[in-house]
Structures are given as C-alpha cells and as structure tokens.
Amino acid sequence: MQLASRLDDLGTETAFAVAAAAADWKAQGHEVYPFHLGDLDFPLAPHIVEAMNKAIADGKTTYCPGPGIPELRAALADDIGSRRGTSFAPENVTVMTGGKPVITKFVQAVMNPGDEVLYPNPGFPIYESQIEYHGGVAKAYRYLPTDTGFAIDLDQVRSLITDKTVAIIYNDLQNPISAESTQAEREAIAQLAIEHDLWVLSDEAYFEMRYEGESSSIATLPGMAERTVILYTFSKKFAMTGSRLGAAVAPVELSRVFSTMNTNDESCTTHYVQWAGIAALQGTQQPVQDMLQVLKGRRDAACEIVNSTPGMSVRVPKSTFYLFPDVTEAVELVGAKDLADFAEQALHNTGVSFCTRNHFGRPQEGEDRTYIRFAYSGLSEDRIREGLTGLKQWIESAR
Structure with missing residues (x-):
C-alpha cells in the first residue's frame, strides 16, 4: 500500500537525531554532555503544579472551547500586550498545544500551494518543513556575521520577494544563533511586509528569555498589527516544555480560522493545563527570575571556555539559551573532514554532543565559515x- 507523496516533503526537528546518537553512546557506558537539545532542567514552579493539580481535582478534565478557555485567553491578551507596550483583546488569542502548532496553522491559513514563504536559515527547521509539506515554496534568507553577532541580510530578503510571496517568518531572539534585531x-522587515502586503509570523518564543536589555515586537510597529501573528509559548519562560501550551496572537479574522483549525485537529488544548497557564501568568514571577539568573551563569561559563578554545569563538548573546560559535579553524585542527565528522569525533573523544549549522537548514551559497550550536x-554550570x-583539551591536543 502506498503512502501520500507529500510525506516526502515533511522534515523533522533534527536535534532529535543528534539526541539518538548521544543516547546510543551513553548506553555503551560513556559520559555524555547533552548540549544538543534545548530542553530545560528546571522543575515546574510549585504554584503552577498546584494549579494544575487543583484543576484536575476540580474536574477540569473535560472538553473545553477550541480557542481556549476564556480566562486564559484574557490573561494572555493582558500579559502579552502589556509586555509589548500595546493591547490585545481575548478575541485575538487562540490557545494551542505549544508553539509549533502556531507555525503549522499559520502556514495553512495564509499560503496556497505554489505560494512562496520566506524563512530564516539558519533557523528552526520546522519552518521549512511545514512550508514544503503544505505545498509552498520555502525561500531561505540568511544572516551575516557582524561585530555584535548576526544580522539579517536585508538585501537578500528584498531580492527574494516576488509576486508569489505571501508571507515572511521572522524570528527575533533567534534559535539557533541567538540573533536579536x-x-x-x-x-526594515516591517516596511517590506507593508510594501509587498505580506503576512508576518513573528516567532517570539524567547521574547522574555533575556539577560540584558528589553525585547520589542514587530507587531507593535505602525501598520503591522493587522498583518502579524505572534507565536507565544509557555515552554521557555516557565520551563513547561512537556506541558504543551502556547498561543497565537493574531487579527480577529485569523484567530477565528485558527479556532476552527483547532476544532478539526485536536478539539482543544488540555483543559487542566490551561489553568496551570493562568497561574504561570498571574502568579509570582520569582521562579522565572531565578531561572534566568542561573541561565546567565551558564551562558557566561560556556562563553568563557568557548572563547578560550583554539579555533572557536562566539559573541556573548543577550538572549535565548544557545551559543552559535564559529568552529572553522577547530574543525581543521582536529582533521575532521566536515562538520558531521567533527561532531562525531567530539562525541566519541569528549562526550560533548551538539547540533551543527547543518541541522538548521541547508547551507546557502557563499557561506565560508562553519558553526555549531x-x-x-539542560546542564548545570559545573557540567x-x-x-x-574536555572539548577544549581535546582540540588543544590536536595542535
């Protein structure tokens, strides 16, 4: 029996493939340092656990409204709007089972087969996967290294827009490279969207995962509220990765479409988890601040060692929990034939497991430097x- 041919265009989150190799190496009795998967090793805050357990005890285990329970939609509208210096109504909010469904439903809602959607590369691999799976043309735009990190190649973005382009996916505070606009x-991105009448998916998963400065949303710029969908997730800020809770904030007409999609796809987001989300938003934020302080210490420790390792360098990012160091000379030092070989050698010689630039989109023409993430x-500062x-010593020994 045959399967649908469109499955050939369905990608995956490639970090999980790296996780499988790391797990296999660990199963053979080796020490593994899992730098490959962006999960969090922080427990759920007690007040969130208490709210979830209470909701279960109170019978919040039934079906609930497809766009989310009214109380959570209102709490999200208030929180997301106030933190961005604007206002949203509950009707702008559609609750979903995490951030990924926002990508999928955005693509389904605004793109017809054959339409073009621009997306960042390196970038979260699900963007490209969902565009191509639903019959669109995925057009990658790149980042250029700068003295402070990375910047979008705006000239390339302009050159990619055609009369078939319907949307651009924009990830400020970016995974994997931690770039911030x-x-x-x-x-400039907003102006291009307005000039060419494009939808914008603003992936703001890391909007509040920052150590210095303040975040801004493209949705608040003039002319952008009516064309922008904000991707919001509880996974990062509240360490609720396994709870699967997120939301889209969108113009009302698009929110109604998302609600219908929810009803078709999963009926509703888990009822009692939504009550935990309300507690996360409205309860004490001290656990969030404590987590960010710990993550900042981890960032500083990692940057210190990376920047003292031969052939490796990285700018200290102000946000997310990723580093994207340049390892061009390090790859040469250990005699690796390519990035995949470098990653395998590193795992087998040091136990350090990581993703490479190639796990975040096909390398683009003209890339002359190599990177890892x-x-x-998910690791303590000591680990x-x-x-x-250990990775540093292995590379030093190869000189």
Missing part, C-alpha cells in the same frame, strides 16, 4: 565547565 532591522539550558573543558 536592531530597531532599524525590525523596521550549544544549548546550555558545562566539565564538558566544554
């Missing part, structure tokens, strides 16, 4: 120092 860059969200020091 300047106000000028943000305004470290996620430091980070231990693992990366």
